[in-house]
Amino acid sequence: MAAYLIRRLLSMIPVLIGITIISFGVMKLAPGKPTDVMLDFNPKASVEARERMEQLLGLNQPIHIQYLTWLRRVATLNFDRSFRDGRPVTEIVVERLPITLTINVCALVLILGLAIPLGVIAAVRPGGLFDRATTVLVFIGYSTPAFWLGLLGIAWLGVALGWVPVSGLHSLDAESMSLVGRALDAAHHLVLPVGIMTFVGLAGLSRYARSSMVEVLRQDYIRTARAKGLPERLVLFRHGLRNALLPIVTILGLSLPDLIAGSVVMETVFAIPGMGRLFYDAVMARDQHIVMALVTIGAVLTLLGNLLADAAYAAADPRIRVGKSHA
Amino acid sequence: MRESRLVVAGGLALGLLAVIAILAPWIAPYDPLAVSLPEALLPPSPAHWVGTDPLGRDVLARLMYGARISLVIGVIAVGVAVVIGTMVGLVAGYVGGRVDSVLMRVVDTMLAFPSIFLLLAVIAMLSPNIYNIMVVIGLTSWMGVARLVRAEVLSLKEREFILAARAIGASTWRIMWRHVLPNVTAPVLVAATLGVGGAILTESVLSYLGLGVQPPTPSWGNILNEGRVALGVAWWLTLSPGVCILVTVLAFNLLGEGLRERFLK
Numbered sequence: 001m002a003a004y005l006i007r008r009l010l011s012m013i014p015v016l017i018g019i020t021i022i023s024f025g026v027m028k029l030a031p032g033k034p035t036d037v038m039l040d041f042n043p044k045a046s047v048e049a050r051e052r053m054e055q056l057l058g059l060n061q062p063i064h065i066q067y068l069t070w071l072r073r074v075a076t077l078n079f080d081r082s083f084r085d086g087r088p089v090t091e092i093v094v095e096r097l098p099i100t101l102t103i104n105v106c107a108l109v110l111i112l113g114l115a116i117p118l119g120v121i122a123a124v125r126p127g128g129l130f131d132r133a134t135t136v137l138v139f140i141g142y143s144t145p146a147f148w149l150g151l152l153g154i155a156w157l158g159v160a161l162g163w164v165p166v167s168g169l170h171s172l173d174a175e176s177m178s179l180v181g182r183a184l185d186a187a188h189h190l191v192l193p194v195g196i197m198t199f200v201g202l203a204g205l206s207r208y209a210r211s212s213m214v215e216v217l218r219q220d221y222i223r224t225a226r227a228k229g230l231p232e233r234l235v236l237f238r239h240g241l242r243n244a245l246l247p248i249v250t251i252l253g254l255s256l257p258d259l260i261a262g263s264v265v266m267e268t269v270f271a272i273p274g275m276g277r278l279f280y281d282a283v284m285a286r287d288q289h290i291v292m293a294l295v296t297i298g299a300v301l302t303l304l305g306n307l308l309a310d311a312a313y314a315a316a317d318p319r320i321r322v323g324k325s326h327a
Numbered sequence: 328m329r330e331s332r333l334v335v336a337g338g339l340a341l342g343l344l345a346v347i348a349i350l351a352p353w354i355a356p357y358d359p360l361a362v363s364l365p366e367a368l369l370p371p372s373p374a375h376w377v378g379t380d381p382l383g384r385d386v387l388a389r390l391m392y393g394a395r396i397s398l399v400i401g402v403i404a405v406g407v408a409v410v411i412g413t414m415v416g417l418v419a420g421y422v423g424g425r426v427d428s429v430l431m432r433v434v435d436t437m438l439a440f441p442s443i444f445l446l447l448a449v450i451a452m453l454s455p456n457i458y459n460i461m462v463v464i465g466l467t468s469w470m471g472v473a474r475l476v477r478a479e480v481l482s483l484k485e486r487e488f489i490l491a492a493r494a495i496g497a498s499t500w501r502i503m504w505r506h507v508l509p510n511v512t513a514p515v516l517v518a519a520t521l522g523v524g525g526a527i528l529t530e531s532v533l534s535y536l537g538l539g540v541q542p543p544t545p546s547w548g549n550i551l552n553e554g555r556v557a558l559g560v561a562w563w564l565t566l567s568p569g570v571c572i573l574v575t576v577l578a579f580n581l582l583g584e585g586l587r588e589r590f591l592k
Contacts, residue, residue: 018436026445030452139584143524143576145531148551148569151558159559257441264443265532279444280536283451291448299439306439 004314004321012303019299020074024067026295027288070292079293084285089293093275099169100267100274103190104259107197108252115202116248119209120241126214134206141203146196146262150269153192165189167271193266200262201255208251213244246316253309257302334589337582344575348394357385359392359545368561378563380553386563389545390571396546397575400461401527407465408526409472409519413511416476421484421503431477434470442467446529447538455538464526472518479511513590517583524579531572547572 054060058069073080079089122131158166165171171185216222217240225235263276271277275294282290314320347354356376363383371378377386419430445467453459483489484507492502533539534548542549547568554564 014432015435015439018432019439022436022440022445026448026452029449139577139580140573143528143573143580145528145535145569145572145576147532147535148565148572151551151555151565152569155558155562155565257439260441261443264441264447265536268536280447283447283538286451291451295440295444295448298441298444299436302439302441 001314001321005311008307008310012307015303016300019296019303020071021067023292023296023299024070027292028063030286030288074296079296080289082282082290083287089289092278092290093293093297096273096275096278099272100263100276103194103197103266103272103274104263106190106194107201107262108259110194110198111201111205112252114198115205116209116241116245118202118206120213120236120244122206122210123213123217123244124236131210134210138203138207141200144200146200147265147269149196149199150193150266153196154269157192164192166192169272189270189272193270193272197259197262197266201259204255204258205248205251209244209248212247213240216240216244219243246313249312249316250309253305253307256305257298260298260301331585331589333581333585337578337580337585340574340578341582344394344578345398347391348398351388351391351395355385355388355391357388359384359388360543361385368557368564370561371563377567378561380550380561380564381557386550386567389550390547390567393545393547393550393568394571394575396457396540396544397527397530397572400457400464400530400540401523401579403461404464404468404526404530405519405522407462408469408522409515411465412469412472413476413508413515415469415473416511417480417503417507419473420477420480421499421507427477430473434473437467437470440467442529443532446533447536450533450538455533455541457540457544460530460533460539464529468522468526468529471522472515475514475518476511479514480507483507483510517587517591520579520583520586524576524583527572527576527579531568 051060058066061069077090079093081088082092118134122128122134125131153164154166157163165188169186169189170182171177171189174182174185177185222235222239225239226232230239260276263274264279265276266272267274267276268280278290279294281287282294310320361384363379366375366379366383367381369375369379369383375385375387377390380386380389415430415434419427446463449463450459453463489502489506492506497505530539530546531548531551534546535552537549537552539548540546542553550568551565554561554568557564
């Protein structure tokens with residue numbers, strides 16, 4: 001197991017380097033220099049002041065030196081300061097991260113809780129009525145823009161019926177509420193965004209759970225289990241689902257970038273002050289340090305998600321540990 | 328039987344859509360850019376089938392012109408992705424060795440980025456216009472095709488007809504072009520069809536976020552963005568572009584899934 005993990009970690013190094021190069025490169029695409037944004041509106045900024053500023057930010061150095069300087073700082077989780085309010089980027093991100101994590105964890109738990117049973121029931125009778133009905137739903141889920149569902153939800157459930165709040169995370173009078181009251185208030189605000197993220201995420205995962213289960217139910221040991229007279233319930237859950245769950249763990253790790261992407265859209269539509277909204281605002285304001293930090297963090301999180309999934313898979317299935325890692 | 332019905336349904340819907348998109352200048356009831364403030368936010372009526380927007384422009388006409396933008400962006404973005412992905416996959420699979428490792432690490436790296444992060448960051452830095460959108464969507468979505476092609480090439484490489492071609496002295500280039508490439512077209516075509524749906528969804532998100540197709544040019548995404556100001560009032564502005572996106576993407580997904588069942592099973 002340790003050998004497998006070490007091999008897996010080593011294979012991440014080139015990818016990590018690639019991630020930092022791309023994150024850095026994206027920022028250098030921007031025409032002009034960050035100093036333009038800082039100094040253009042300041043009539044007192046002289047040519048000398050501009051040069052001093054560039055020197056201070058290291059912008060007059062060759063690009064590979066700039067990259068290495070940046071990399072050295074990033075390695076210590078220092079992403080410099082925001083252009084807009086001058087606060088350290090790490091501080092801002094840490095402030096926003098819990099909100100996004102909470103939303104994603106809620107959505108993920110709901111997705112898993114719904115997708116696996118849906119997939120299993122569909123797999124028991126492939127081509128049956130339930131299977132066909134869920135297939136239709138899956139196709140619709142795949143094809144629906146999540147932000148549009150958000151807008152419809154706001155218009156109908158929020159504005160027309162007034163059942164749910166339409167934006168933000170807290171009511172205006174949240175300050176005066178008790179702790180429990182505030183938690184309930186936040187939960188009320190999150191019903192719609194989390195519900196929509198769940199619906200959209202459900203499509204892929206339930207499809208995957210179904211095909212994984214169909215595959216397992218074809219195996220010889222399932223026939224054996226049935227032949228020795230085990231009740232169908234035990235065949236399905238003890239012999240079937242346990243084995244079918246393995247590939248689902250992997251796909252979960254792979255779906256992390258989709259969840260992060262979903263946060264950008266959902267937090268923008270619902271004005272939730274999480275990391276996704278932070279990213280959108282930073283992009284619109286060309287706040288390069290924040291954008292660079294979030295692009296890097298997003299990719300590294302994805303990488304860690306994959307690693308975690310692979311480790312879980314290897315822990316559960318000895319064949320993976322022994323065999324060669326995928327090329 | 329079932330899969331051919333999927334192909335027919337998806338194909339018919341897309342054919343109809345393509346006809347509407349091509350004929351938009353002749354069949355659209357109004358000029359999609361004609362502002363008429365006295366007619367702002369009219370609900371659907373015989374004069375304006377899908378109502379009007381906050382500037383009094385006819386929504387149906389804007390949806391028809393929006394279909395052109397969505398289809399063109401979707402198809403060209405996937406074209407870019409297919410060309411890059413096929414080349415990378417072919418070379419990685421056929422040449423193998425160190426070249427393969429390097430190319431696959433590049434694929435892993437690109438896959439690690441949540442695509443919307445790269446898309447938004449790059450487009451914001453470059454300035455949003457239709458050409459940048461198409462190219463950047465293509466540049467962030469070729470990795471699936473590359474992996475697919477590579478896997479196909481790896482298994483084709485062991486087959487006898489490749490060995491035979493090599494035995495009679497065909498060059499590497501000729502083998503790749505004449506013997507390997509034709510054999511990967513079916514899976515690539517399926518992936519491309521499914522990919523167009525994804526690219527259209529991506530374009531709508533970008534345009535909704537204001538970093539896609541810029542007003543006044545109509546696209547389904549930016550009609551939704553403009554409808555936001557009248558969200559509780561003008562339901563037709565929010566409902567209609569979303570239905571267009573949903574139906575179009577669904578049609579591409581059905582067609583792609585149908586083709587997959589037909590050719591790859």
